Amino acid sequence: MAVTTRAGRRWAVLAAAVAALVGVAGAPAYAAPGVTPAVVATSTDPGTSIDVDKVVSTPPIPPRPDVVLLVDTTGSMGGVISDVQANLQQVIDNVRAAQPSAQFAVASYRDEGDGAELFRVRQNLTDDATALQTAVNGLAPGGGGDVPEAWVNALFQVSDGAIAYRAGSSRIVVLVGDAPSHDPSAGHTLAQATTALQADEARVLAVNVSGGGGGLDATGQASAVVAATGGQLVGSTPDTVTEAILGGLRDLDVTVTPTVTSCDAGLGVTFDAPSRTQQSGTDVPFAETITVAAGAPQGATLHCTVDFLLNGLSGGAAFVQRISVTVNDVTPPVVVVDDQTVEATSPAGAVIDYPATATDNVDGPLTPTCVPPPGSTFALGDTSVTCTATDAAGNVGSDTATMRVVDTTAPSTQCVPTNNPSGDNTPGSYNPDGFYQLTSTDIVDTAVQVFIGDAADPSVKFGPFPAGTKIKLVQAPGAQSKVKDGTGDIDYKVTLRGDAIITGVDDSGNTSTATCLVAPPPK
Numbered sequence: 001m002a003v004t005t006r007a008g009r010r011w012a013v014l015a016a017a018v019a020a021l022v023g024v025a026g027a028p029a030y031a032a033p034g035v036t037p038a039v040v041a042t043s044t045d046p047g048t049s050i051d052v053d054k055v056v057s058t059p060p061i062p063p064r065p066d067v068v069l070l071v072d073t074t075g076s077m078g079g080v081i082s083d084v085q086a087n088l089q090q091v092i093d094n095v096r097a098a099q100p101s102a103q104f105a106v107a108s109y110r111d112e113g114d115g116a117e118l119f120r121v122r123q124n125l126t127d128d129a130t131a132l133q134t135a136v137n138g139l140a141p142g143g144g145g146d147v148p149e150a151w152v153n154a155l156f157q158v159s160d161g162a163i164a165y166r167a168g169s170s171r172i173v174v175l176v177g178d179a180p181s182h183d184p185s186a187g188h189t190l191a192q193a194t195t196a197l198q199a200d201e202a203r204v205l206a207v208n209v210s211g212g213g214g215g216l217d218a219t220g221q222a223s224a225v226v227a228a229t230g231g232q233l234v235g236s237t238p239d240t241v242t243e244a245i246l247g248g249l250r251d252l253d254v255t256v257t258p259t260v261t262s263c264d265a266g267l268g269v270t271f272d273a274p275s276r277t278q279q280s281g282t283d284v285p286f287a288e289t290i291t292v293a294a295g296a297p298q299g300a301t302l303h304c305t306v307d308f309l310l311n312g313l314s315g316g317a318a319f320v321q322r323i324s325v326t327v328n329d330v331t332p333p334v335v336v337v338d339d340q341t342v343e344a345t346s347p348a349g350a351v352i353d354y355p356a357t358a359t360d361n362v363d364g365p366l367t368p369t370c371v372p373p374p375g376s377t378f379a380l381g382d383t384s385v386t387c388t389a390t391d392a393a394g395n396v397g398s399d400t401a402t403m404r405v406v407d408t409t410a411p412s413t414q415c416v417p418t419n420n421p422s423g424d425n426t427p428g429s430y431n432p433d434g435f436y437q438l439t440s441t442d443i444v445d446t447a448v449q450v451f452i453g454d455a456a457d458p459s460v461k462f463g464p465f466p467a468g469t470k471i472k473l474v475q476a477p478g479a480q481s482k483v484k485d486g487t488g489d490i491d492y493k494v495t496l497r498g499d500a501i502i503t504g505v506d507d508s509g510n511t512s513t514a515t516c517l518v519a520p521p522p523k
Contacts, residue, residue: 033059034318035308040290043326046266047294054271054288056308056319058254060281061098062170063315066105066125068163068202069136070154072177073108073117074144076211080176081139088136092129103127105163106135109154109177112186114143119154119186121162147213149179152193153186155204155225159196168313171202172231172252179213180221190221194228201312203231203252210235254280254310258288263304266296267325290323298329299362299393332397333360333389335368341404342378344444349379349405358389358397366391378403380444380508406508411442413450413504415516418470421488434473435490436516438465440504448504454481455515456498464505465492473500475518 036055044050073081095102106122123135158173165171183190197204206222208215216222217233226233230253257275272287296302304323307314337356344350353375358366370387372378381404388398420433440448449464452471460481472486472493484493494500500516 032318033057033315035321038318038320039322039324041324043328044292045328045330046292046296046298048292050290050292050325052288052290054258054286054321056256056284056286058256058278058280058282058284058310059098059315061095061102062172062252062254062280063099063101063310063313064166064169065095065099065102066163066165066169066171067095067102068105068107068125068158068171068173070107070109070151070158070173070175071139072110072144072149072151072179072209073139073141074110074114074149074179075141076144076178076213078141080209081141084139085133085136088133089129092132101127103166103169104132106132106139107154107158107162108139109149109151110143111145111149112153112182113145114150117143118150119157119162124164125166144179147179148182148185149177149213150182150185151175151177151216152181152183152190152221153188156188156193156196159193159200159202165200165202170311170313171200172205173197173202174205174207175216175222176207176209177216178209178211180216180218183221190224194225197225197229203229205231205252206233208233208235252280253277254284255312256284256286257309257312258286259307259309261305261307264302266293266300266327267291267302267304267323268293269304269306269323290325292325292327296327298327298331301326329360329362329391329393329395331361332395333358333363333366333368333391335387335389335397335399337368337370337385337387337399337401339402339404341406343409344380344405344407347444347446348377351375351377352403352405354385354401354403356387356399358387360389360391360395360397362393363391372403378405380405380407407442407444407506408508408510409443410510410512411440411445411448411504411506413438413440413448413502413512413514415439415500415502415514421490434475434518436471436473436500438467438469438471438502438516440467440502440512442504442506442510444508445506448506451503451505452483452494452496453501453503454496454498455501456496457481460496462494467504471500471516473516473518475499 103125105125109119110117123131204226206216206226208217222233255275255277258271260269268291270289276284278284302325306321308319335358340352340354342350342352356368356370358368366389368387368389383403385403386400390396416437418435418437420435438450440450442448448467450467451461451463454460462483469491472490474495476495477497481496486493499518502514503511505511
């Protein structure tokens with residue numbers, strides 16, 4: 001191509017535009033790159049979910065950029081080359097101000113008849129600014145006899161191993177030229193070059209320098225390659241190139257992909273979209289849902305880590321979200337108190353020192369409070385006991401039991417010979433006078449009732465009489481059994497056909513018997 005007098009001005013504007021991306025006056029103010037909120041720390045019940053509005057503020061330049069400056073060095077580009085040499089350090093410094101890990105490479109291309117200058121890598125990717133300057137200083141215009149050049153071949157070579165990209169880098173090829181390309185050029189087609197760029201995940205930022213050759217997009221080639229790689233085509237008329245390049249660099253798409261890198265069992269994280277693609281430097285919204293499983297361990301603090309990848313790459317610590325969820329303890333303690341049945345030991349009932357336990361899923365063993373408490377004296381019959389326990393989370397568990405006190409013990413009944421009230425004689429072994437005291441005592445009942453039966457006639461039943469009653473017992477086999485009031489301290493005179501069967505009955509219906517033998521008739 002013929003040398004253009006505007007080339008120097010065009011490259012100066014290009015350098016200024018790249019610098020403007022990261023800090024010249026008039027550039028837009030970007031939010032600090034990263035995810036907001038970066039930390040979610042909360043508590044919730046098992047089986048619930050938490051909705052969080054996430055915003056990922058993307059950087060104006062992709063993370064870990066590998067930038068290849070691919071420059072046309074045909075004869076028309078002399079002024080452009082001079083300004084590249086003069087402004088390279090400013091471009092490097094400004095890009096690194098946004099992405100300190102940025103590396104650059106320098107390559108050049110001409111036309112098919114230019115021999116070794118058809119395509120050359122002047123400096124592979126490096127962060128050595130001095131080496132880059134040396135490479136740019138070696139650029140010199142020349143060759144390029146006809147209008148089309150060989151940048152299709154150059155793009156193919158860049159992505160066919162000529163440039164050693166770093167693993168996990170954002171790859172941008174800045175194609176600078178003022179003419180379209182032969183297609184095929186040096187045996188490589190635009191389709192082949194596009195496929196190679198896509199395989200490298202490299203985007204093309206085409207700087208379309210206008211001039212006698214009609215610019216890179218004179219035949220639509222540049223538009224096709226930037227569309228296929230997600231890049232930008234930047235117009236470069238003298239009056240609009242700064243605005244166009246700055247806008248083009250800002251318009252490079254970034255795809256944000258939330259990726260869960262670790263998550264404790266019982267905790268899950270989902271998003272309303274698997275990824276979103278927007279312009280770099282913009283805020284990308286996501287609706288995040290944090291879910292706690294119904295069976296998540298209560299009282300535990302569960303963690304998840306989410307990395308918001310940019311074009312599949314880690315943006316660094318600012319794009320990592322950390323989630324911490326404490327699972328509320330909503331389960332009450334398990335309280336156990338069992339029914340008890342005991343024998344009464346006194347008129348008051350019985351002391352029952354019953355066992356009661358409480359166990360919490362988080363706090364472990366607890367001491368329950370019971371009403372009435374263990375060791376209390378329980379009255380005859382049924383008494384309800386309620387035991388409760390409260391865990392550290394305020395959950396209350398309880399259990400109820402019945403304490404039953406029963407009286408199944410029979411009273412002790414006796415027919416005790418006693419003195420003849422008319423004399424002081426002590427009755428002999430056979431109690432010839434027939435005086436008896438009817439006694440019946442019970443551990444529970446203080447007033448046992450006594451009944452008198454006739455051994456010779458089962459149908460006879462006299463009473464009840466209070467325990468301690470004194471009787472005069474007379475046997476008359478041919479007479480009618482009967483009871484008459486006695487005299488003195490003898491309460492009753494009892495006439496029976498046979499021996500007296502004495503039965504003591506307590507309040508619970510327990511019975512015991514004794515026999516009062518009738519004195520034998522006198523001889």
